[in-house]
Amino acid sequence: MSEQRSDARRNRQRLVSAAAEAFATVGTEASVADIAERAGVGKGTVFRHFASKDELLGTIVGDVLDTLLRRGEDLTTAPDAAAALEAFMSETIELQAHDRAFCEVVAGTAVGDRRIRESIAALEDVVARLTARAQSQGALRPDVTGDDIVLLLSGIYQTAAPLSATRPELWRRYLALALDGLQTSAARTALPAAGAP
Amino acid sequence: MSEQRSDARRNRQRLVSAAAEAFATVGTEASVADIAERAGVGKGTVFRHFASKDELLGTIVGDVLDTLLRRGEDLTTAPDAAAALEAFMSETIELQAHDRAFCEVVAGTAVGDRRIRESIAALEDVVARLTARAQSQGALRPDVTGDDIVLLLSGIYQTAAPLSATRPELWRRYLALALDGLQTSAARTALPAAGAP
DNA sequence: CGACAAGCGGACCGTCCGGTCACGTTAGAC
DNA sequence: GTCTAACGTGACCGGACGGTCCGCTTGTCG
Numbered sequence: 001m002s003e004q005r006s007d008a009r010r011n012r013q014r015l016v017s018a019a020a021e022a023f024a025t026v027g028t029e030a031s032v033a034d035i036a037e038r039a040g041v042g043k044g045t046v047f048r049h050f051a052s053k054d055e056l057l058g059t060i061v062g063d064v065l066d067t068l069l070r071r072g073e074d075l076t077t078a079p080d081a082a083a084a085l086e087a088f089m090s091e092t093i094e095l096q097a098h099d100r101a102f103c104e105v106v107a108g109t110a111v112g113d114r115r116i117r118e119s120i121a122a123l124e125d126v127v128a129r130l131t132a133r134a135q136s137q138g139a140l141r142p143d144v145t146g147d148d149i150v151l152l153l154s155g156i157y158q159t160a161a162p163l164s165a166t167r168p169e170l171w172r173r174y175l176a177l178a179l180d181g182l183q184t185s186a187a188r189t190a191l192p193a194a195g196a197p
Numbered sequence: 198m199s200e201q202r203s204d205a206r207r208n209r210q211r212l213v214s215a216a217a218e219a220f221a222t223v224g225t226e227a228s229v230a231d232i233a234e235r236a237g238v239g240k241g242t243v244f245r246h247f248a249s250k251d252e253l254l255g256t257i258v259g260d261v262l263d264t265l266l267r268r269g270e271d272l273t274t275a276p277d278a279a280a281a282l283e284a285f286m287s288e289t290i291e292l293q294a295h296d297r298a299f300c301e302v303v304a305g306t307a308v309g310d311r312r313i314r315e316s317i318a319a320l321e322d323v324v325a326r327l328t329a330r331a332q333s334q335g336a337l338r339p340d341v342t343g344d345d346i347v348l349l350l351s352g353i354y355q356t357a358a359p360l361s362a363t364r365p366e367l368w369r370r371y372l373a374l375a376l377d378g379l380q381t382s383a384a385r386t387a388l389p390a391a392g393a394p
Numbered sequence: 395c396g397a398c399a400a401g402c403g404g405a406c407c408g409t410c411c412g413g414t415c416a417c418g419t420t421a422g423a424c
Numbered sequence: 425g426t427c428t429a430a431c432g433t434g435a436c437c438g439g440a441c442g443g444t445c446c447g448c449t450t451g452t453c454g
Contacts, residue, residue: 158352241444
């Protein structure tokens with residue numbers, strides 16, 4: 001009656017946990033052999049459950065992204081749009097601070113899987129809505145776009161990343177700095193155009 | 198009388214050019230075999246001139262950094278300190294846009310050679326002086342440090358990097374945004390502390 | 395020109411990677 | 425208990441990497 005044998009189900013769960021830990025700690029470069037060892041299974045077992053390392057990575061990071069997306073959706077209905085956008089940015093960057101693979105995916109360094117690309121597109125969409133709402137409430141300078149915010153999501157973390165080992169909370173400083181620059185009142189001159197679409 | 202044979206000198210020059218091109222285009226991951234091929238020499242010749250790939254990388258990027266450092270020194274005597282800092286930031290980021298290996302070094306991703314670490318320390322020093330001067334002229338919010346600016350140097354480029362293929366000038370947009378946030382008048386609240394030293 | 399050291403090159407080494415496969419094992423239906 | 429399809433495994437493959445080494449070539453000096 002079961003779709004899978006019980007041992008297969010158990011090993012898959014172990015693999016997912018081990019891969020999540022390995023990708024978060026080491027990044028997308030974590031080797032399949034390392035993941036298999038953490039899970040206490042043979043390397044061949046990894047490929048029995050996932051067609052490729054990319055698919056495994058897509059499963060892990062896709063789950064993280066989907067959780068984040070749901071959070072973003074919730075925030076689109078918050079009364080204070082500026083606070084909602086700020087909260088979403090803060091939470092997304094904190095996620096990067098704790099997960100190297102997620103960090104690489106948000107930065108566009110690791111693409112791979114289709115699922116990831118679709119989730120990133122959905123992320124761009126929800127950020128665009130959060131951005132538009134903050135602007136309609138006059139709390140965000142009107143010359144930035146949702147795409148700008150998405151890029152800042154990885155950029156802000158990357159700024160603090162070189163010192164992440166010794167100052168893991170440093171990104172908060174650069175998020176605050178960026179938010180100051182994003183204030184309606186901060187706009188001094190027109191921002192250079194984004195260029196080609 | 199010559200320290201080296203003429204062919205050795207010629208090959209070294211070719212290697213330096215080829216390596217500069219390869220590192221700029223491909224990044225620090227450029228393979229020794231690739232560099233040797235671009236230079237039209239055998240792989241063994243690379244290691245005759247440079248003890249390791251790291252030493253070669255240090256030579257190439259070190260030269261780029263030294264040129265940048267001299268430019269920074271010159272700017273410390275410019276009358277308009279804010280414009281000088283802005284020019285230095287702009288030029289440093291533009292360098293990153295044209296040189297992937299330099300980009301990685303500034304981001305702290307690729308350390309390696311001692312020469313590089315020394316040059317980075319010198320960079321931090323000159324940026325600290327540019328920063329202090331801009332602050333003393335009241336053109337830069339007083340709660341940022343030279344270290345912040347150094348981190349922003351790579352962070353701003355990294356923000357635009359995901360789209361560098363299609364919009365190579367996009368970094369100018371985020372530099373402008375960051376400069377808006379760095380204005381004395383942009384400071385809304387105190388920046389979160391940097392954390393441990 | 396002759397001789398010799400300096401220089402060159404590419405086969406080779408050890409290591410790591412993602413991915414495959416033939417085989418032994420086992421869960422679970424009957 | 426028996427049978428079998430599903431499962432687990434680790435040796436193995438092909439390819440990439442940085443780095444080494446030794447036999448051949450070539451610049452240079454007397």
